[in-house]
Amino acid sequence: MLCPSIVQVQCGDTELEKKIDEKIEQFIDRVEKHPNKKNQICLSFYEVKSKQPSWFTNKVERLHWEQWYINLNVAQHPKTHSGKSHHSKVLVDPGDSALEERSIRRAALETSLREVLFQIIKFVNEKKDHVPPIPNLEGVSFPYEITISRYSECLSSYTFK
Amino acid sequence: MASHHGNTHSEPAKMEQIITEFFAKSLHIILESRSPYVSSRHYSGEVLSPSPSSSSSSSSSIRPRDKWFNLALRECPAALENIEFWRQSNLEPMVVDVVLMQRADEWDHVNCSPRRGLVQNFSSKERYPLFWNMDPDEFGYERKSEKIIERWVVQYESRKGSRDCGSGNKRSNYNSSHTLYKKSILLLRSLYATVRLLPAYKLFRDLCSSGQLRTYNLGHRVSSFVEPFTRREEAKMQRFSFTPVDTFCGRLCISLLYCSSVSDACSEPSTPMSPQFIPDYVGSPMADPLRRLPSHCSPSSSPFGRRHSWSYDIHRASPPSALPSPSPTYSDSRASYSKAVSHRLPPTSLSRNLPETPQAHRKNTNFDEYWPSPNFSLSPSPSPPTYIHGSHISKALLRSESAPLSIPVSRLVDNPPMLNKQVQPPSPPLKATRPSMSRMDKTSGLIQAGSSVEKLFPFAKDETEKLPAIKVSSKSSPPRTFSRSSSRLSFIEDNYDDSDFSGPFVLDDDNMTDPGSRPGSFDQAGNPSEPHEPGGSFPVRKSQDAAVGALVLMLKKAPPLRQDLSESRNLLQGSKPQMLKNRTPEPTQLSDEQGFHQAAASRTSIASSGILASRTTADAIEELRGYKDMKDLLLRQGGTSQTQASLVSAKEFSGGGRAAF
Numbered sequence: 001m002l003c004p005s006i007v008q009v010q011c012g013d014t015e016l017e018k019k020i021d022e023k024i025e026q027f028i029d030r031v032e033k034h035p036n037k038k039n040q041i042c043l044s045f046y047e048v049k050s051k052q053p054s055w056f057t058n059k060v061e062r063l064h065w066e067q068w069y070i071n072l073n074v075a076q077h078p079k080t081h082s083g084k085s086h087h088s089k090v091l092v093d094p095g096d097s098a099l100e101e102r103s104i105r106r107a108a109l110e111t112s113l114r115e116v117l118f119q120i121i122k123f124v125n126e127k128k129d130h131v132p133p134i135p136n137l138e139g140v141s142f143p144y145e146i147t148i149s150r151y152s153e154c155l156s157s158y159t160f161k
Numbered sequence: 162m163a164s165h166h167g168n169t170h171s172e173p174a175k176m177e178q179i180i181t182e183f184f185a186k187s188l189h190i191i192l193e194s195r196s197p198y199v200s201s202r203h204y205s206g207e208v209l210s211p212s213p214s215s216s217s218s219s220s221s222s223i224r225p226r227d228k229w230f231n232l233a234l235r236e237c238p239a240a241l242e243n244i245e246f247w248r249q250s251n252l253e254p255m256v257v258d259v260v261l262m263q264r265a266d267e268w269d270h271v272n273c274s275p276r277r278g279l280v281q282n283f284s285s286k287e288r289y290p291l292f293w294n295m296d297p298d299e300f301g302y303e304r305k306s307e308k309i310i311e312r313w314v315v316q317y318e319s320r321k322g323s324r325d326c327g328s329g330n331k332r333s334n335y336n337s338s339h340t341l342y343k344k345s346i347l348l349l350r351s352l353y354a355t356v357r358l359l360p361a362y363k364l365f366r367d368l369c370s371s372g373q374l375r376t377y378n379l380g381h382r383v384s385s386f387v388e389p390f391t392r393r394e395e396a397k398m399q400r401f402s403f404t405p406v407d408t409f410c411g412r413l414c415i416s417l418l419y420c421s422s423v424s425d426a427c428s429e430p431s432t433p434m435s436p437q438f439i440p441d442y443v444g445s446p447m448a449d450p451l452r453r454l455p456s457h458c459s460p461s462s463s464p465f466g467r468r469h470s471w472s473y474d475i476h477r478a479s480p481p482s483a484l485p486s487p488s489p490t491y492s493d494s495r496a497s498y499s500k501a502v503s504h505r506l507p508p509t510s511l512s513r514n515l516p517e518t519p520q521a522h523r524k525n526t527n528f529d530e531y532w533p534s535p536n537f538s539l540s541p542s543p544s545p546p547t548y549i550h551g552s553h554i555s556k557a558l559l560r561s562e563s564a565p566l567s568i569p570v571s572r573l574v575d576n577p578p579m580l581n582k583q584v585q586p587p588s589p590p591l592k593a594t595r596p597s598m599s600r601m602d603k604t605s606g607l608i609q610a611g612s613s614v615e616k617l618f619p620f621a622k623d624e625t626e627k628l629p630a631i632k633v634s635s636k637s638s639p640p641r642t643f644s645r646s647s648s649r650l651s652f653i654e655d656n657y658d659d660s661d662f663s664g665p666f667v668l669d670d671d672n673m674t675d676p677g678s679r680p681g682s683f684d685q686a687g688n689p690s691e692p693h694e695p696g697g698s699f700p701v702r703k704s705q706d707a708a709v710g711a712l713v714l715m716l717k718k719a720p721p722l723r724q725d726l727s728e729s730r731n732l733l734q735g736s737k738p739q740m741l742k743n744r745t746p747e748p749t750q751l752s753d754e755q756g757f758h759q760a761a762a763s764r765t766s767i768a769s770s771g772i773l774a775s776r777t778t779a780d781a782i783e784e785l786r787g788y789k790d791m792k793d794l795l796l797r798q799g800g801t802s803q804t805q806a807s808l809v810s811a812k813e814f815s816g817g818g819r820a821a822f
Contacts, residue, residue: 117358118401121351125404128344134231141231141346 013140023146030148031074037150043068044145047132062145065130068120175338176408177251180317182229183345183413184247184255187315187352188383189227189240194356195259195311196239197368197379230346232353243383254316258382259361261423263306264375307380310361311419312387312398319411337409344406345413351403352415360423390418708778715785722792 046062134141247255398418405412
C-alpha cells in the first residue's frame with residue numbers, strides 16, 4: 001500500500017471490488033504500453049432509463065447523472081534517468097537521501113491525497129438534489145461505469161503523482 | 162416539534178424518526194472510530210471499518226445490527242448510553258468532544274470529568290468515561306494533559322415558524338422523507354469516510370491495533386452544552402462542515418472543529434511501554450556497559466544503580482574517544498580497557514580517585530576522569546577487574562623488576578670491547594650468560610636486557626652471594642686462587658670464554674697498575690687504582706677487571722722480544738709452578754752475573770713460596786715490566802752474549818718480583 005495512513009472505505013461489495021481491480025490492471029497495462037501518455041479515468045453514475053419498448057428499439061438508456069473525471073499520470077522516478085551505469089551504485093547505496101526523498105514524496109502524496117478526498121466529500125455533499133432515488137438499498141446503491149481513456153480537457157482534474 | 166398532519170402524520174413522524182436516528186447514527190459513527198475501549202472489546206478481528214451493506218450484516222449473525230441509513234455498524238455501547246437524551250429531544254445540539262489524554266506516571270483517583278456538570282442527562286452509569294483502555298476497576302483518572310482534538314456538533318436547526326413545517330403537499334412530504342432519508346444516507350456516508358480521514362483516527366487505530374500501553378488515550382464527552390473554545394484555541398483548529406440536509410422543518414447540520422497536528426503531538430509510532438526486549442539491559446557481567454558511554458549517562462541513575470560497581474567503574478574508566486566500536490564481549494571490553502589504562506594517567510594520580518568511587522557511582526558524573534588505580538584490585542570487586550588490574554600490575558612489576566637490574570649491569574661497562582655503554586649486562590662472574598648478554602648489549606635496549614637480566618638476576622644473585630665466599634676462600638686457600646688466577650689468564654686470552662673466574666679478580670686489588678699506564682679505553686671504568694689492598698671488594702674488582710683487560714691487550718700487542726723471550730713468556734703464561742720449576746735449573750746455565758744469578762735463585766726459591774702464596778694481576782704486570790726492561794737492555798747491549806746475560810737478569814728480576822710479592 002502506497003499510503004498506509006490513508007484509510008480506504010469500502011462498500012463491502014465483492015463484485016464492485018473485483019471490477020475495480022480489473023480496471024486497475026487495465027490502467028496499469030495502458031500505462032506500461034504508453035508510459036508518457038496522460039490518462040484519464042472516468043467514473044460515471046447513471047440510471048437506467050428504459051424506454052418504451054417498441055418494435056424497433058429495445059435499448060436501455062443510460063442517463064448519466066454524475067461523472068467524475070480523474071486525470072491520472074504516472075510519473076517516472078527521477079533517479080532512473082541517472083543511467084543504468086549507476087544502477088549498481090543505487091543498489092549498493094540507495095542512500096539515506098533516496099529513502100528520505102521517498103518518504104518525503106510519500107508524505108506529500110498522502111497530504112495531497114487526503115486533500116483530494118476531502119474535496120470529493122465536499123463535492124458529494126454540496127450537490128445532492130440530482131441524485132436519483134437509491135434503487136439498491138443493499139450493495140452498490142447506484143449503477144456505475146468506469147472508463148479509461150486518453151487525457152482530454154475536463155472540468156475537474158486530480159493529478160496523482 | 163413534529164407537526165402532525167393527517168396524511169403527513171406519518172411523514173413528520175417519519176422525518177422525526179429519521180432525524181432522531183440521524184443523531185444516533187452520527188454519534189455511533191463518531192464514537193465507533195474514536196473510543197478505543199469500546200472498539201477493542203468488540204474488535205473481532207474484522208476490518209475496523211464495518212461494511213454498511215447488508216451483506217456484511219450476515220457476517221455478524223450474533224445480533225442484528227442497526228441498518229438505518231443503509232449503514233450497519235457494530236454495536237457501540239457508548240453511543241447507546243449517550244443518545245437517550247437526544248432521543249427524547251432532538252432539538253438540542255449534540256456536541257461530541259474527542260479528548261486526547263496524556264498518560265501520567267502517577268495515578269490519581271480523582272473525580273473524572275470536570276465538565277460533568279455541564280452535561281445534561283448524562284448517564285449515571287459512566288462505565289466508559291475518559292480513561293485508559295483498562296478494566297474499570299483499575300483505572301484512575303489523570304488530569305495530566307487533556308486536549309480536545311475534535312469537536313463534533315450535530316444539530317437540527319429548525320426553521321422558525323410552524324407554517325413552513327406544516328406546508329407542503331403529500332408529494333413533497335413524501336419526497337421529503339425519502340429525500341431526507343436519501344440525503345441523510347449520503348451525509349452519513351460522508352461522515353463515515355471523513356471520520357477515517359482525520360488525524361485522530363490514526364491514534365484510534367494505534368490504540369486498537371496494538372495491545373501495548375501507550376502514553377496517550379482517547380476519550381470522549383457527549384454533551385449538549387460545552388464551553389466554547391477560545392479564539393486562540395479555535396485558531397489552532399480547522400473547521401469542516403457538511404452540507405446540511407434540509408428537512409421540512411429545518412435542516413440537519415454536522416460541523417467539525419479538529420486539530421490537524423494531533424498525530425505530531427503524541428506521535429509514538431511504535432515505541433511501546435509494555436514489556437519488550439531491552440537491548441541495553443545490564444544485568445549480567447556479559448552485558449556491554451560501554452554502549453551507553455557515548456550518551457554520557459542519562460541523569461537517571463537507575464540503569465547504573467542496577468549495575469555492579471565494577472562494571473560501572475569500567476564503564477566510567479573507558480573514554481569515549483579511546484573506545485573502539487562497542488564490543489559485545491566482556492573480554493573485548495577488558496582489552497580495550499587495558500589499552501586505555503596503559504595510555505592514561507600514571508598510577509599515582511589514580512589512587513586519589515579510588516575513594517571517590519562509591520560516591521561517583523551514585524552521582525553518575527565524570528566518567529572520563531576516573532581511572533582505576535593499581536589499588537583497584539583491593540576493592541571488593543569480582544574477578545573481572547582483577548584481571549584487568551593483573552595485566553596492569555604485570556607491567557608495573559616488570560618495570561619494577563627491571564629497575565634494580567641496572568645496578569649489576571653497569572659493572573660491565575669497564576669492558577669496553579665487549580660492552581656498550583648504555584646497556585650493562587651482568588658482571589663477569591655470571592656464568593655462560595655473558596656472551597649472550599654481550600650480544601644483547603649490542604643489539605637491544607635496556608628493557609630487553611632487563612628482561613633477560615630478570616632471568617639472570619637470581620643467577621647473578623647467586624654469584625654475588627658466592628663472591629664473598631670466594632673472597633674468604635681466596636684468603637684461606639691460596640692454591641685455589643692460584644689455580645683460578647692461572648685459569649683466568651688463559652681465560653683472558655680466550656676472550657672470556659672461560660666462565661670459571663671469579664676469585665682472583667675480585668679478591669686482590671693490590672696489583673692494579675696506575676691508570677696512566679693503562680690504555681685509554683681502559684679508563685672508561687674510571688676506577689681509581691687501589692692496588693695495595695689484598696682484600697678486594699666488588700667495586701675494586703671492577704678496576705681489576707679493567708686491568709686484566711689492559712694486560713691482555715698489552716700482551717697481545719707486545720711483539721716478541723726474541724725467541725727466548727717468547728719462550729720465557731710461554732713459560733710464564735703456562736703453569737707458573739712449572740715455570741718456576743724450570744727456572745730453578747735455568748740459573749745454573751747462567752754465566753757472568755752469577756751473583757745476580759744466585760740472587761735470582763734465592764729469589765726464585767723465595768718466589769716459589771710466593772707463588773704458592775698468591776698470584777695476582779700485579780705479579781703479572783710486574784713481570785711484564787721486567788720484560789720491557791729486558792727488551793730495552795737487549796737492544797742496547799746487543800749480541801748473543803748480552804742475550805744470555807739478559808736472560809739471567811730476567812730470571813733474577815722475575816724471581817725478585819715474585820719474592821717481593
